Amino acid sequence: MSPQRKLIILTAPSGSGKTSITRFLTAKYPALSFSISATTRAPRGTEKDGVEYYFISVEEFQHRISEHAFIEWEMVYEGKYYGTLNAELERIWGAGKIPVLDIDVKGAIHVQQQLPGDCLSIFVQPPSVDELKRRLESRGTETAESLATRVSKASYEMSFCHHFNKIIVNDNLERACAETEQAISEFLGW
Numbered sequence: 001m002s003p004q005r006k007l008i009i010l011t012a013p014s015g016s017g018k019t020s021i022t023r024f025l026t027a028k029y030p031a032l033s034f035s036i037s038a039t040t041r042a043p044r045g046t047e048k049d050g051v052e053y054y055f056i057s058v059e060e061f062q063h064r065i066s067e068h069a070f071i072e073w074e075m076v077y078e079g080k081y082y083g084t085l086n087a088e089l090e091r092i093w094g095a096g097k098i099p100v101l102d103i104d105v106k107g108a109i110h111v112q113q114q115l116p117g118d119c120l121s122i123f124v125q126p127p128s129v130d131e132l133k134r135r136l137e138s139r140g141t142e143t144a145e146s147l148a149t150r151v152s153k154a155s156y157e158m159s160f161c162h163h164f165n166k167i168i169v170n171d172n173l174e175r176a177c178a179e180t181e182q183a184i185s186e187f188l189g190w
């Protein structure tokens with residue numbers, strides 16, 4: 001596979017700061033491009049279709065599964081599908097850029113299995129489950145129920161950290177961004 005078809009995965013429990021790191025990277029480096037996932041969850045706040053996600057119906061998502069349109073997909077939360085479309089990766093590679101995937105732990109493991117050697121996987125670890133709970137609460141986007149689901153899933157996901165190429169502890173966002181940049185520069189030979 002040519003160097004142009006490399007990809008970068010940022011994975012972590014929800015609320016560990018991987019989305020902030022992803023935004024920092026894609027804003028700073030024009031060669032990196034955020035891979036827009038498809039999801040069946042509803043848009044939150046100012047989210048727009050085709051920006052944060054491709055928001056699609058359950059029927060359409062299932063149809064896409066049957067067409068093998070996804071490199072990976074997961075029901076990340078009860079009833080809510082999330083997946084990375086092969087066409088999205090092709091779109092980014094076609095533009096001569098490197099996709100940055102912000103996906104859950106299981107999805108990240110699946111992508112790695114399919115593209116060993118071509119992907120750099122980074123696990124962003126929150127300093128603790130308590131801190132993660134505090135961050136999710138302060139984000140103000142979760143109901144008590146969805147908060148509890150995310151926190152319990154986070155503890156489980158943290159046990160998978162050793163499946164990835166690099167673990168970055170996000171106790172300080174600036175330092176975590178710098179460490180991520182360093183890992184990416186080494187991987188891409190920048």
Ligand code: 5GP
Binds near residue numbers: 103
């Ligand atoms: P949120 O609903 O907060 O946007 O995302 C919930 C979780 O789903 C996050 O951990 C996010 O990284 C993950 N996620 C987003 N897109 C995908 C995807 O395409 N595949 C998988 N497996 N997980 C995803």
